[in-house]
Amino acid sequence: MTAALGARALGKRYGRNWALTGCTLDIPAGHVVGLVGPNGAGKSTLLNLAAGMLTPTTGTIEVCGGTPGSGRAQLAKVAFVAQETPVYPGLTVAEHLRLGARLNPGWDDALARDRVAGLGLDPRRRAGKLSGGQRAQLALTMAIAKRPELLLLDEPVAALDPLARREFLADLMEIVAEHGVSVVLSSHLVADLERVCDHLVVLVAGEVRLDGEVDEILATHHRLTGPRREVSTLPAHQHVVSASHTDRQTTVLVRTEAPILDPQWTVGDLDLEDLVLAYLSGAAEPGRRPALEVLR
Amino acid sequence: MIEFHLDGGSRLSPYQQLVQQVRHALRLGLLSEGDQLPKVKDVVAQLAINPNTVLKAYRELEHDGLVGARPGVGTFVTATLTGPPPAVLGALRQDLLKWLVKARLSGLDSEGIEALFATTVRAASRKDTA
Numbered sequence: 001m002t003a004a005l006g007a008r009a010l011g012k013r014y015g016r017n018w019a020l021t022g023c024t025l026d027i028p029a030g031h032v033v034g035l036v037g038p039n040g041a042g043k044s045t046l047l048n049l050a051a052g053m054l055t056p057t058t059g060t061i062e063v064c065g066g067t068p069g070s071g072r073a074q075l076a077k078v079a080f081v082a083q084e085t086p087v088y089p090g091l092t093v094a095e096h097l098r099l100g101a102r103l104n105p106g107w108d109d110a111l112a113r114d115r116v117a118g119l120g121l122d123p124r125r126r127a128g129k130l131s132g133g134q135r136a137q138l139a140l141t142m143a144i145a146k147r148p149e150l151l152l153l154d155e156p157v158a159a160l161d162p163l164a165r166r167e168f169l170a171d172l173m174e175i176v177a178e179h180g181v182s183v184v185l186s187s188h189l190v191a192d193l194e195r196v197c198d199h200l201v202v203l204v205a206g207e208v209r210l211d212g213e214v215d216e217i218l219a220t221h222h223r224l225t226g227p228r229r230e231v232s233t234l235p236a237h238q239h240v241v242s243a244s245h246t247d248r249q250t251t252v253l254v255r256t257e258a259p260i261l262d263p264q265w266t267v268g269d270l271d272l273e274d275l276v277l278a279y280l281s282g283a284a285e286p287g288r289r290p291a292l293e294v295l296r
Numbered sequence: 297m298i299e300f301h302l303d304g305g306s307r308l309s310p311y312q313q314l315v316q317q318v319r320h321a322l323r324l325g326l327l328s329e330g331d332q333l334p335k336v337k338d339v340v341a342q343l344a345i346n347p348n349t350v351l352k353a354y355r356e357l358e359h360d361g362l363v364g365a366r367p368g369v370g371t372f373v374t375a376t377l378t379g380p381p382p383a384v385l386g387a388l389r390q391d392l393l394k395w396l397v398k399a400r401l402s403g404l405d406s407e408g409i410e411a412l413f414a415t416t417v418r419a420a421s422r423k424d425t426a
Binding site: 031032166169170171173174176177178191195196197198215218269 | 302304307309310336337340341342343344345346347348349
């Protein structure tokens, strides 16, 4: 199976600022990948690079076996829904579908019409008059009706209320089950990602901090609590993600493949949200906390 | 047909919760041989979860010999997890009720009874496996 997305030492600079540096990723096809990180971590930059909307400053990126932005064949393989799910406010729902049919060689008109009918959208209604949830659903319809191999979604549910969010994600999962499309979606709501994603990438300050399958990530991270001790006394195979001390107690979050044998520790499991937060806050410089979207 | 639900506060992962719900339904007789499990697509749409989660749960149940996949049709129950017949269960329940009365008369509250029960079950199962 070819990789849905592969990056080697990928970097992107805007003027003097690096939005993304040394990004190396391998995302196999058939996954739903969650991309998490605080504002300005480089999530949108990575998605735009994958879509071919941006070109890399350094390194390479390969999407579905081709180079993003290399031509029509590549365009047909990838669908991209940018932040705030943009649609043309002046065009009606039906006109959106006609536009999609003209612009995309692999357009599945039956699928698009079925979805519009299933969502109860009035084809004569202008997109500018739709609710946030309906606009997001229209954008998803456009993206999926071109029958891409990879679907890129930048914060697709950020602006939606809880019900619309749930409906959107349920529809997205149904599409994945039916069409086997790979998905990369960014979100700051880890709770949403926990259910829908089977692969997770954590970006902090333009760098990949964590990349792996959710089940494996959960199985290899542990919270250890015990009497106060120095973190440097931990075995070498236990990679420390974060540590905190009181005058008597030490709590560390470690990543390790091996079982925890030290009887001094009480071993606790973490949920995905705790874990992502540890990676995000572990990256903070003392006295300067990043804006944690996850806390919203 | 059963309907799945996910408990956000559960310590079990979503796929483990699905497996557990099928096993419970089998034990309680809500599912029996030949019954179809919900289609992956329907579970996914109902719970807004990753299809691979459902597939993983069904694969584990298949591995345990409880269900079988018929390609293109769906996943069906192939075994039952029935306990003893209702009469035997009823008798055991009567014994337990008598014991509960005794425990209460000795001054144990519900929490104490549950704790004693849980530790005794654990200790007994350890002895069995040893």
